[in-house]
Amino acid sequence: xxxxxxxxxxxGKLKKIEGTVQEALDGGATAQEVLDSMMEAxxxxxxxxxxxxxxxxxxxVAAKTMQRGVGVLKPLLGGGGVGKYGKYIIGTVAGxxxxxxxxxxxxxxxxxxxxxxxxGIDVPAEKFVEAVKAxxxxxxxxxxxxxTTTMEAMRVTVKALIDAGLKSQVKIMVGGAPITxxxxxxxxxxxxxxDAASAATKAKELAEA
Numbered sequence: 001x002x003x004x005x006x007x008x009x010x011x012g013k014l015k016k017i018e019g020t021v022q023e024a025l026d027g028g029a030t031a032q033e034v035l036d037s038m039m040e041a042x043x044x045x046x047x048x049x050x051x052x053x054x055x056x057x058x059x060x061v062a063a064k065t066m067q068r069g070v071g072v073l074k075p076l077l078g079g080g081g082v083g084k085y086g087k088y089i090i091g092t093v094a095g096x097x098x099x100x101x102x103x104x105x106x107x108x109x110x111x112x113x114x115x116x117x118x119x120g121i122d123v124p125a126e127k128f129v130e131a132v133k134a135x136x137x138x139x140x141x142x143x144x145x146x147x148t149t150t151m152e153a154m155r156v157t158v159k160a161l162i163d164a165g166l167k168s169q170v171k172i173m174v175g176g177a178p179i180t181x182x183x184x185x186x187x188x189x190x191x192x193x194x195d196a197a198s199a200a201t202k203a204k205e206l207a208e209a
Contacts, residue, residue, distance in 0.1 A: 001027045002037045005069065009041035012061030014068060021072040031076035038066045042111040046197030056104065059196065063107035070110075084113045085207040089131050089170075090142035091119030093153035098146035101176060104196040105142060112200040114140070114207070125153070125160035132166050139169075139207045142199065143189070145176040154179070155187045162188055171206040175199060 001024035008017045024034050045062040048054045088109050092102050099121045110116045117138070119131055132138055141161065145154045158172055171190040174183075184192035191206060193199040 002029050002033060005034055006037045006041040009038050009062055009066050009069065010044055012058060012065050014061065014065050017065045017069045018072050021069045031073045035073055038069050039111060039113060042066055046200060049197045060104055063111055066111045067107060085204060086114065087117055087135050087138040088114040088140045088142060088203060089117045089119065089135065089138050091123035091128060092121040092144045093150050093157050094122055094124045095153050096145050096147050096150040097121045101146060102144040105199045108196040108200040109203050112204055114203060125157040128157050129160050129164045132161065132170055140173060140203050141170050142173045145179060148178045151178055151183065158187045158189050173199065173202060
C-alpha cells in the first residue's frame with residue numbers, strides 16, 4: 001500500500017489520498033513510513049518539475065495531496081515526523097501582495113519535512129525578526145518578493161535579520177520572479193532558488209548544514 005500512497009501523491013489524487021493513507025496504516029505501515037513515502041513522492045514531483053515534465057498546477061495539486069495525507073498522519077506522529085528539520089518561517093516582503101509562489105514554496109517545504117510558519121504577505125522586516133526570535137528552533141527563513149519595486153524591501157528584511165544577530169541561528173533563503181543569485185549575494189542572503197522544488201531541496205541542505 002505504501003507504493004500506492006506514493007503514486008497518489010505523484011498523480012495528485014486529492015480525493016483518494018486520505019483513504020489510501022488509512023489503508024496503508026491499517027495494513028501495518030507506520031505513520032513515519034507513510035510520511036517518508038510521501039516525501040519521496042514530492043522529491044519525484046520536484047524532479048519532474050525541474051525537467052519541465054510537469055508544471056506549477058500539477059506540482060500544486062501534488063503538494064495539496066500530500067498535505068491532505070499528512071492530515072491523516074498528524075495525530076500519529078506527535079511532535080516528530082512532520083517537522084523533522086525544525087521550523088521554516090516564510091513570508092512575502094512589505095509592499096508585496098503576491099502569495100501564489102510563496103504558498104507553493106511553503107507547501108513544498110512542509111512536504112520536505114519542515115514545520116512551516118507562514119507570515120503571509122506584506123510582511124515588514126520587524127515581523128520577520130520577531131518571528132525568528134519567538135521560534136528559537138527555526139533554522140531557515142524564506143523571504144519572497146515578486147515585484148521589482150519590492151526588491152528593496154527584501155534587502156531591508158535581510159539586513160534587519162543580520163543586524164538583529166540572527167545569522168548564527170537561521171539561514172536566509174530568498175526567491176521570487178525578479179530575484180537573481182547576484183542580488184541574493186549582494187544583500188547577504190545564504191541561498192537563492194528559482195522555484196519551489198529547488199527551494200525544498202536547498203532548505204533541507206541548509207537545515208542539515
